[in-house]
Amino acid sequence: MSGLGVWNYLIIIFLMMTGFYMVISSSNLIKKLIGLNVFQTSVFFLYISFGYIEGSAGPVYVEGVDLYSNPLTHVLILTAIVVGVATISVGLALIIRIKESFGTIEEDDLHKMDSSL
Amino acid sequence: MNNHMILRVVGKFLIPYIMLFGLYVQFHGDFGPGGGFQAGVIFASAFVIHTLLFGVRETQKIAPEWILKAVSSAGVLLYAGVGVASLFLGANYLDYDVLGAYPVAGQHLGIILVEFGVGLTVASVIMLIFFTFAARGEVDGDVS
């Protein structure tokens, strides 16, 4: 389906696992959020590479071109990007308020304050 | 960033063109690549540059928070309102065909209005998010 062989998928899986590992392993809330963003973005790449067809042009009508990439995946990901932006903004806003009320954004320190967190 | 003459001049020079490009992407969206999401973000980025150059307070004089809130709600209502209009004209929700004299004209009008609503909301929400973060912990209204 794509002229890249499986390279695109390998890169996506690498990104996906990097992001996922960051979410799980970091104690810092902002690093967690960055990891989450990398994880989401890797899925965006996944969709966009789904839509690519070898030798195809961008999905804009041009005289004399009859092979276009699939524009639907782009549209879907545009929506997903908006969702991602909203999620990250809410997350950052929460981190700011956590910092204000707890005085720290390190998960380990938060656990020390209250083991139920 | 008050001391950086070159940045100020170049930035000021760019702002109107960024806005113009945003409007182009917005209203060319029914013929070529473009649409409300992208246009809204581009348009908002002009204000972000303005903030970086002159500080949050100056920018918020041009685009106060209550106007942005009103515009973001108005955008959603415009989007939903187009759908309601087609309901009242006897078609399904968001069926643009009935909005114009003939289906193609209706589709044209419908998509422009809907994308305009999306653009309004995206631009104002991006600015609101940016101001919310940028205006925190400010002493003199200068983020630099």
Next chain:
Amino acid sequence: MLMHLPVLVVLAPLLGAPVVALMRGSTWPWVLSTLLSWFSLLCAVLLLVQVQSQGLVIYTMGGWEAPWGIEYRIDFANALLLVLITGLASVVLPYARLSVEQEVGTERAPMFYAALLLLTLGLCGITATGDAFNIFVFLEISSLATYTLIAMGRDRRALTASFSYLIMGTIGATFYLIGIGFLYVMTGTLNLADLAGRLPAINESSTVRTAFAFIVTGICLKLALFPLHLWLPNAYTYSPSAVTALLGATATKVAVYVLVRFVFTVFGIDFSFGMEPLAEVLIPLAVIGLLSASTVSITQPNIKRMLAYSSVAQIGYIVLGIAMGTAMGLTAALLHVFNHGLIKGALFMVLGAVMYRMGGTSLSDMQGLAKTMPLTFWAFVIGGLSLIGVPLTVGFVSKWHLILAAIELGWWPIVIAILVGSMLAVVYVGRVIEAGFFGEAKDPTRREAPAGLLIPVWILIFANIYFGIDTRLTVDIAEAAAAQLMAGGIVR
């Protein structure tokens, strides 16, 4: 207007949210959002009636036929869920006014009601739509609204609860997105009915199997199946009372619906249970979940947290019903989705009333409540009996069906697990009732909760009793829904 019902249910909160967000004070936003939720409920009930006569209601967005356009596809399962969501919203919103003024504050009230409407919009949208990607978008709308609503709780721990839900919820939604991507690349369609038609031909493919794994795992994170439930107890405990009531009653139930929709309609029962080890994975998790969460409930000093763990246990019962893979099990699961929504909505609202008068929901606040706040306390007693599954309440109806479904399969250990779970419920509900009757009231001068809180609570309590005695309506609909879902594939 009757043909537009599927979209009107979703449209009312969509139109209301931006208007409410611009209002000031707390009264007018409350009036408008309450009226809109009643309108949505009216539409949902009419829709259910329509489904009962037609079997299936299809609504194409913008007049674009599926699979090119997005369609809303309502059968018995969605119609039942829509009534549950809008019904709970219609009870929680009138109730919210007093508790929001106290717990959230007048200044933030408009944003609170706007977020609550967006939550309702998202949940209704997930339920109504027949498009896989549309489900993702609505899922994120409802989740984002939930994160902000949880963070509005008074306790500062609400912030960390909201943040961990944000992380877990986003991972769940992204897993779902990956799964949908795989399905799209294999079939070229995102329409659920269309997917169901095309998948059987290619279900040997490992991509489809991976997609199934991703989708099920992602949704299980959202529905808080043990051991993916870690976000739930804190999120429920620290969010404002009205939010806990709505979330506890509807949010996880909608995720259950998505799971049912994918397992039975999209992938089909032969694939999910025949080719994939769905039952073998879900049943142990459900049983461990319902037993361990019930046990943990017993030791919780905070009653809100106790009920939150109990919710994890109830999800165990529901998933157990789904994992049986039979029509009776599915009927029991759908019944329990509806009935547990009524039970937990009522119980969390009672706790909101306790919070309003006593300023807390720990066991010591419940001491001697039978004397100081008798109406509130009796509501808790009836709700608690319903949670245990005492006859003449809704809790009994769904547990009875679940046990019948297990007996039908001859799964006696499961029957015992369900009974043990109910015994544990007797213990954790019982200790609260004991404290209420025999405990020494902390402050005997406290008065009964105001009528604005009590009336919605008692409406739900009466619903608990009514649907426990007159089971025709709910059982018929759940059976019809299960029959439609078991028929698998495409419902025409």
